[in-house]
Amino acid sequence: MHAIEAQQLTLTYGENSIYENLDIAIPKGKITVFIGSNGCGKSTLLRSLARLLKPTNGSILLDGQAIAKLPTKEIAKRLSILPQGPVAPEGLTVLQLVKQGRYPYQSWLQQWSAEDEEMVSKALKATNMQQYADRTVDSLSGGQRQRAWIAMTLAQGTETILLDEPTTYLDMSHQVEVLDLLFELNVSQQRSIVMVLHDINLACRYAHHIVAIHDKKIAIQGTPEDIITEDTIRTVFNMDCQIIQDPLFGTPLCIPFGKGRKVNEQEQASSNLANAAMVV
Incomplete structure (x- = not known):
């Protein structure tokens, strides 16, 4: 499936x-x-x-x-979705943000539970955000802020x-x-x-x-x-490139040629030599 x-x-x-x-x-x-x-x-x-x-x-x-x-x-x-460039209300802490991920599980009959608390704790731990739980989201660096939003999606449990x-x-x-x-x-x-x-x-x-x-x-x-x-x-x-093997991961590596600068014969020869060395 x-x-x-x-x-x-x-x-x-x-x-x-x-x-x-x-x-x-x-x-x-x-x-x-x-x-x-x-x-x-x-x-x-x-x-x-x-x-x-x-x-x-x-x-x-x-x-x-x-x-x-x-x-x-x-x-x-x-299913959870994290849109591009999400913005948190001013003053909202990381913990408060991550707790929003449990909203689908709340109702008049089912309020905040031990399971909700556990899912939030696991999400903070998985994203290494425990130490920032009481910080406001807008005070974080870009990478930390993105991890906080990902923690919220993890708490959703999808x-x-x-x-x-x-x-x-x-x-x-x-x-x-x-x-x-x-x-x-x-x-x-x-x-x-x-x-x-x-x-x-x-x-x-x-x-x-x-x-x-x-x-x-x-x-x-x-x-x-x-x-x-x-x-x-x-x-x-609509771009010309050369595809070589990533020397660290073995995955395809795209090297764009660009339209304003052409590869001369010496550079092309050096590239071919490097490719041959990686294959060996």
Whole structure:
């Protein structure tokens, strides 16, 4: 069974068609990353999978069930979404933010419980945010703030987590910090994680499954090793590049040529020599 499936999905914005008759299946227990050029609809597709956008036609299945027919609180217990650049109210502490993840479990009959307390504690520990619990969210660094929001989604206790560009506005070290955290959550807890990322090389490094979006459709999808090729990058991003093997992780590594600077023969020879050395 897949974590999420879209069947014959049609999405429109006003009179503009975004996707028509799109089929996609998100592997369960894996990390899936959406890539594509700006404005191609990656975030729109992610939001539709979380039922935040109503499709014009088609259906979305969550664990094999039609998401349109599920109660909102039931969905929130099985799927969580972290939008791009979330903003917390001024003065809200990390602990208060993380507690918001337990909202789907609250009702007039069921108030805050020992289980809620345990889930919040586990989420803070998993994200290494215990020492910041009493700090206000707006006083944290970018990486810490993102980990606080991820802790909130973990406290929600869902098997599937959707994240829209979780590394946006973060420097390189904090990008790796956040992605390492998500990778560890996938390994240790078998969470199904779906992300939108702009960095192709980070997508290749952390994803089990990549979905490349182009021209209102799925251009290609599969493992990074199978689909990230020079032809794919040229088709999806209209960019020439060279694909080599990441010397540390063995995943595809995209080296863009750029349009303003050409590679001369000496640089190309050095590149070929380096590639040969890595293969050896």
